[in-house]
Amino acid sequence: MAVPRKETSKLLLSSTQSTTSDGKSSDRYSISTTAITSDEYYEVYCQPCDEDGARLPAKGYCSDCKEHLCRDCFIFHRKNKLSKHHTLLDAKSMPTSLQQPTTATNTATSDDLTTPCPEHSKEMIKFYCKDHKKLLCSVCVTLKHTTASCKVNYIPDISTQYVNSKEYHTKLKEMASFSEKYKKIIEDLKKLTAKSNSSLTEVLRDIRKFREEINQTLDEMERRAEDEAKLIQQSNENFLKTMETTHSDLMNSLSLSSNTIKELNTSDQANKLFVALKLAEKTIEESKRNIRHVQSTVVDEYDFKPNEAVLEGIEKEKSLGKLVPKRCPTQPIEMKPRKSxxxxxxxxxxxxxxxxxxxxxxxxxxxxxxxxxxxxxxxxxxxxxxxxxxxxxxxxxxxxxxxxxxxxxxxxxxxxxxxxxxxxxxxxxxxxxxxxxxxxxxxxxxxxxxxxxxxxxxxxxxxxxxxxxxxxxxxxxxxxxxxxxxxxxxxxxxxxxxxxxxxxxxxxxxxxxxxxxxxxxxxxxxxxxxxxxxxxxxxxxxxxxxxxxxxxxxxxxxxxxxxxxxxxxxxxxxxxxxxxxxxxxxxxxxxxxxxxxx
The missing domain is CATH 2.120.10.30 (TolB, C-terminal domain)
Known part of the structure; x- marks a missing residue:
């Protein structure tokens, strides 16, 4: 038994029915005060009202909210935008205790709506906006897609008409068509990639060939420089040999003339000595000239000065060449005019x-x-x-x-x-x-x-x-x-x-x-x-x-x-x-x- 309590009052939402000008009936709601006596005790009561301090008898049950509802809350639950599609059980079908039953009396039509909303991760997609062609959760409907601005449908209300529908078959055909297109695109990309890789294989061969041509050119330039150095070496050798022969002959001539003069002077042959001395004067003068010539002769030493243009070109370019896409020279670029x-x-x-x-x-x-x-x-x-x-x-x-x-x-x-x-x-x-x-x-x-x-x-x-x-x-x-x-x-x-x-x-x-x-x-x-x-x-x-x-x-x-x-x-x-x-x-x-x- 409940502990006796003083009488309390509760504002209740009551429903009356009226007829509009076009002959249709409509529900109207009015606020009334109902006295709740303290000697009444309910084992199954309205849980939302109980939280506000008033205990009213339960007249129904929401399977989605897992709550018992009084008559007024039951009616309001049907009309509220966020709960109008919940599964409601009347007094005969509702659980007979506040404990949630282990097996549901009625299966909710939205049990299979389990796709999370991308904008509100804790909410499930349950609605569809026809105007914006978007799937929505209850929060989306409340915040962005009100019935005043959009045509919003509860998915279980419209989903059955899509089973084996024209849209169902059309979408399947479209997806199959796009799958085929993607398959062809992948095949075409494979062919294009294979052609590109094949062209790059040719590019690698051309790079090596170009490098070989550069090597050949550099080898030829090196040979010409070496030949020039060897030619100078040979010229030096020939000059030295000529000078050695010439001056050896002059040395021998001077030695022979000197010995002759000595013998003539010893044998007291004055006439021959006179002639020999005068001939020696010419030899001495010729020797003087030769000595002066040799002393003025310069044999150069050499350094190698690199070709700066070749060096600068290599340093500036930093590469053997560049890769450029193939273009068809016979196909000029055209720009089609656009309309806007x-x-x-x-x-x-x-x-x-x-x-x-x-x-x-x-x-x-x-x-x-x-x-x-x-x-x-x-x-x-x-x-x-x-x-x-x-x-x-x-x-x-x-x-x-x-x-x-x-x-x-x-x-x-x-x-x-x-x-x-x-x-x-x-x-x-x-x-x-x-x-x-x-x-x-x-x-x-x-x-x-x-x-x-x-x-x-x-x-x-x-x-x-x-x-x-x-x-x-x-x-x-x-x-x-x-x-x-x-x-x-x-x-x-x-x-x-x-x-x-x-x-x-x-x-x-x-x-x-x-x-x-x-x-x-x-x-x-x-x-x-x-x-x-x-x-x-x-x-x-x-x-x-x-x-x-x-x-x-x-x-x-x-x-x-x-x-x-x-x-x-x-x-x-x-x-x-x-x-x-x-x-x-x-x-x-x-x-x-x-x-x-x-």
């Missing part, structure tokens, strides 16, 4: 912003998401392109400049004032989160990523650097002949593209830093974006146009004109959409992301 239509704009200024926006970097993360850097407000923002709104914003300590995607859930942002590259993640509930950072040795501006390599542009001095993901410098490009004010960069497997407003051009480089081509005659080239067909979109902030130029920078076409100072651009191949932002110092232009269908 403006699809609208997204206001990227949010309530937290202290100033008007200045978007200095932009990258497409996926078809529904663009990441932008707002340098004036020191923020990185996430844009939902399907809903035309800013979904998240990350405040940084300093002004960011440019942004590039690393993988599908990570981006890297340059921060010039701190001389660092900041990595940012987007994989937790579509929220921007700061991760690690790497230091760089200058005021970094543009950034692009390709296969775990970062290419970063710098001002003062103008340079490009290729870094690994830990910030180690792999290549340092400081050539000032083609770099003056490098701004934005873009990359693919073979090339680096640089917009340089000082040079008024876009320059294409190899990954070794060699200039391949240049597209000049621009006003103020800035943002770059590679298309899916290898062409390059580039903003000309001064000429108020966006151009599409060929991969080799040989030709280009204007694809958007009469737009106010476009500064950054990105391309979505899947939707054929071109996105751009302007930099005019005017809020009515700078605070928007513009969307064009190409």
């Amino acid at each position: 239509s403006h699809q609208g704009q997204v206001n990227v200024k949010i309530s937290q912003d202290k100033d008007g926006c200045q978007i200095s970097g932009m990258v497409l993360l996926n078809p529904d998401t663009i990441i932008i850097t707002d340098q004036v407000n020191s923020t990185v923002k996430m844009i939902d392109t399907s809903r035309y709104l800013v979904t998240d914003c990350l405040l940084l300590d300093s002004r960011p400049r440019d942004v590039t995607s690393i993988i599908s859930t990570n981006v890297a942002v340059t921060i010039p004032s701190e001389q660092k590259v900041q990595f940012i993640s987007t994989n937790i509930a579509n929220k921007l989160t700061k991760k690690r950072a790497i230091s760089v040795d200058g005021d970094c501006h543009g950034i692009s990523c390709y296969r775990d390599k970062l290419i970063v542009s710098f001002f003062n001095p103008a340079k490009l650097q290729i870094l690994d993901m830990d910030g180690n410098i792999l290549t340092n490009i400081k050539e000032t002949n083609f770099l003056r004010s490098p701004l934005h960069v873009a990359t693919n497997n073979s090339s680096i593209f640089v917009s340089d407003w000082g040079m008024k051009s876009v320059t294409i480089l190899s990954w070794k830093g060699e200039v391949i081509g240049s597209y000049g005659g621009m006003g103020f080239p800035s943002g770059l974006a590679l298309s899916d067909v290898g062409t390059l979109f580039v903003c000309d902030n001064e000429k108020n146009v966006i151009e599409e130029i060929a991969e080799d920078c040989s030709i280009g076409n204007v694809v958007l004109k009469d737009i106010v100072s476009p500064y950054v651009v990105c391309w979505c191949a899947e939707r054929k959409m071109l996105y751009y932002c302007c930099f005019t110092m005017n809020d009515k232009d700078d605070n928007f992301l513009h969307i064009c269908k190409m």
Whole structure:
């Protein structure tokens, strides 16, 4: 028995039925006060009311919430948006004690809805928004997809109509079709890779052949130098031999003449002595001349002076040659004109912003998401392109400049004032989160990523650097002949593209830093974006146009004109959409992301 208690009161939600103007009945609810006497004791009572201090008899049970409910809570449970699809048992079917039964009286229709919501990990997906074509949990429905704005269905209410449906068969066919396409793509890639590897085998053979030709040329040059030295040696030997013979003969002649003169003087043959002495005068004069000649003769010593041009050429080039993709010389590059239509704009200024926006970097993360850097407000923002709104914003300590995607859930942002590259993640509930950072040795501006390599542009001095993901410098490009004010960069497997407003051009480089081509005659080239067909979109902030130029920078076409100072651009191949932002110092232009269908 319950301990007697004083009478308490409880506000109850009672239901009445009325008829509307169109003849349909509707439930209306009114608040009434019901007296609960203290001498009433209920073994099975309403658990939500009991928590508020009032004990009412249970008239039903929710299998999802595992709670007994009074009459009013039972009615409200049916009407509430979050619980209207719960499995409710009436008084006859409900458990007869507050202890949860070991076997359920009725199996819930949502027991097999066990897929976690990607945004709310503790909630299961139970709803589908027809307007946005998205699977939702109860939190998603409450926060973002209300029935006032969206057509939301409870999955068990609509799922049975999809069994063996037309969509079921269509989707299977589409998936099978795509599987076949992927299979063909893989086969084609294998063939292309095999051809590439085969060509590289030929390249290795050509490198060895070229090295052999260089060796032959150097061997020939060495032989010529050796022959010259040997020729001089032989000339020295011949000269020495000639001089030895000549002077030996003169020595013998002098010795013979001297002996003759001595004998004539001893035998007192005056006439012959006189003649011999006079003949000796000529021999002595000739000897004097020969001695003077020999003393003035110089036999040179030699040093080897290397050919500086050969040495400088080898030191300057640093390689035997370069690998270039094969091009068909008979197939000129063509640029097809594009048609465009403006699809609208997204206001990227949010309530937290202290100033008007200045978007200095932009990258497409996926078809529904663009990441932008707002340098004036020191923020990185996430844009939902399907809903035309800013979904998240990350405040940084300093002004960011440019942004590039690393993988599908990570981006890297340059921060010039701190001389660092900041990595940012987007994989937790579509929220921007700061991760690690790497230091760089200058005021970094543009950034692009390709296969775990970062290419970063710098001002003062103008340079490009290729870094690994830990910030180690792999290549340092400081050539000032083609770099003056490098701004934005873009990359693919073979090339680096640089917009340089000082040079008024876009320059294409190899990954070794060699200039391949240049597209000049621009006003103020800035943002770059590679298309899916290898062409390059580039903003000309001064000429108020966006151009599409060929991969080799040989030709280009204007694809958007009469737009106010476009500064950054990105391309979505899947939707054929071109996105751009302007930099005019005017809020009515700078605070928007513009969307064009190409």
